[in-house]
Amino acid sequence: xxxxxxxxxxxxxxxxxxxxxxxxxxxxxxxxxxxxxxxxxxxxxxxxxxxxxxxxxxxxxxxxxxxxxxxxxxxxxxxxxxxxxxxxxxxxxxxxxxxxxxxxxxxxxxxxxxxxxxxxxxxxxxxxxxxxxxxxxxxxxxxxxxxxxxxxxxxxxxxxxxxxxxxxxxxxxxxxxxxxxxxxxxxxxxxxxxxxxxxxxxxxxxxxxxxxxxxxxxxxxxxxxxxxxxxxxxxxxxxxxxxxxxxxxxxxxxxxxxxxxxxxxxxxxxxxxxxxxxxxxxxxxxxxxxxxxxxxxxxxxxxxxxxxxxxxxxxxxxxxxxxxx
Numbered sequence: 465x466x467x468x469x470x471x472x473x474x475x476x477x478x479x480x481x482x483x484x485x486x487x488x489x490x491x492x493x494x495x496x497x498x499x500x501x502x503x504x505x506x507x508x509x510x511x512x513x514x515x516x517x518x519x520x521x522x523x524x525x526x527x528x529x530x531x532x533x534x535x536x537x538x539x540x541x542x543x544x545x546x547x548x549x550x551x552x553x554x555x556x557x558x559x560x561x562x563x564x565x566x567x568x569x570x571x572x573x574x575x576x577x578x579x580x581x582x583x584x585x586x587x588x589x590x591x592x593x594x595x596x597x598x599x600x601x602x603x604x605x606x607x608x609x610x611x612x613x614x615x616x617x618x619x620x621x622x623x624x625x626x627x628x629x630x631x632x633x634x635x636x637x638x639x640x641x642x643x644x645x646x647x648x649x650x651x652x653x654x655x656x657x658x659x660x661x662x663x664x665x666x667x668x669x670x671x672x673x674x675x676x677x678x679x680x681x682x683x684x685x686x687x688x689x690x691x692x693x694x695x696x697x698x699x700x701x702x703x704x705x706x707x708x709x710x711x712x713x714x715x716x717x718x719x720x721x722x723x724x725x726x727x728x729x730x731x732x733x734x735x736x737x738x739x740x741x742x743x744x745x746x747x748x749x750x751x752x753x754x755x756x757x758x759x760x761x762x763x764x765x766x767x768x769x770x771x772x773x774x775x776x777x778x779x780x781x782x783x784x785x786x787x788x789x
Contacts, residue, residue: 467497469497469517469760470518471501471520472500472501472520473500473502474502474519474521474527474530480736481749485500485749488750492753493757493760496757498761503516505529510536511784511785511786513540514542514786516542517760518760519537519542519543519544519545520752522735523732525731531548543759543760545766546708547709547767551731556615560648568723569723571607571612571649571650571717571726573607573649574606575616576644577598578641582642600630607647607649609627610627611647612624612625612650613636613637615645616645616646623643651717651724653718654718656715656718657688657692657696657723658671658714659713659716661700661709663751664767667704668747670684671684671686678739695723696723699714707728708771711752712730712731713730715728735748
């Protein structure tokens with residue numbers, strides 16, 4: 465059967481997903497030489513023999529050391545979920561452009577210059593390429609009002625403002641500091657669907673209400689069915705596959721039978737059982753376990769492998785063997 469393959473999990477404050485996931489991988493992986501654990505990292509050598517065949521990353525966006533380790537581990541052969549190189553570069557404005565090119569509807573979107581900059585930025589020289597003042601009337605004439613002002617990266621509905629006038633927009637913009645923001649057409653939706661996407665293929669659409677208290681947002685008693693379900697699955701699969709995310713959530717605001725992709729930069733999606741509810745939670749455990757077992761056993765490869773220039777370059781040249789820590 466060969467050497468034991470280890471799946472490592474990097475997590476933050478979530479508590480309901482980690483141990484059930486590890487337990488399921490251990491139960492199903494025992495017969496095929498795969499085990500799972502919470503990864504423990506404490507300083508990484510640049511050519512250290514990887515401990516993990518697979519690393520599932522749910523926290524490196526907040527812990528920069530983890531992100532550095534994951535990039536090196538990917539180079540040394542670990543299957544990292546999700547691609548740490550792409551995740552670090554991904555932004556909502558780019559995703560909106562991509563969605564339009566793919567034929568997926570998105571709200572009209574504008575990316576804005578930052579309100580503030582670090583002290584070393586000299587406004588008279590460093591910002592000489594920036595138009596000043598910003599023509600707010602022109603931008604608002606494109607997005608319309610009301611509009612949504614939100615960060616170009618990040619999630620969790622943090623620092624999101626709904627503005628109904630240029631004055632309200634300026635008041636909100638003046639609070640954004642060093643963040644790069646996007647201004648987006650407000651979709652007065654009459655339905656809302658959040659899709660959990662795993663392995664770029666498996667999609668679970670769930671009716672969702674972002675206006676409700678957090679624990680009540682997933683509307684499990686009102687399932688997504690028929691044409692809406694089919695459309696949501698197809699568009700979510702298109703976006704997840706184009707972005708190469710093996711775990712993601714894609715949100716659609718539905719207005720007049722049009723599905724607008726609102727938020728699809730969620731590479732560490734909500735997997736907590738108390739929010740997505742028990743049946744969906746079990747589906748996530750099953751699909752995530754299938755995914756990591758297939759990567760650990762070499763039956764599948766991550767979407768980014770073969771895409772990065774450095775990976776293809778390494779395949780053409782003899783490499784130095786990793787060292788024991």
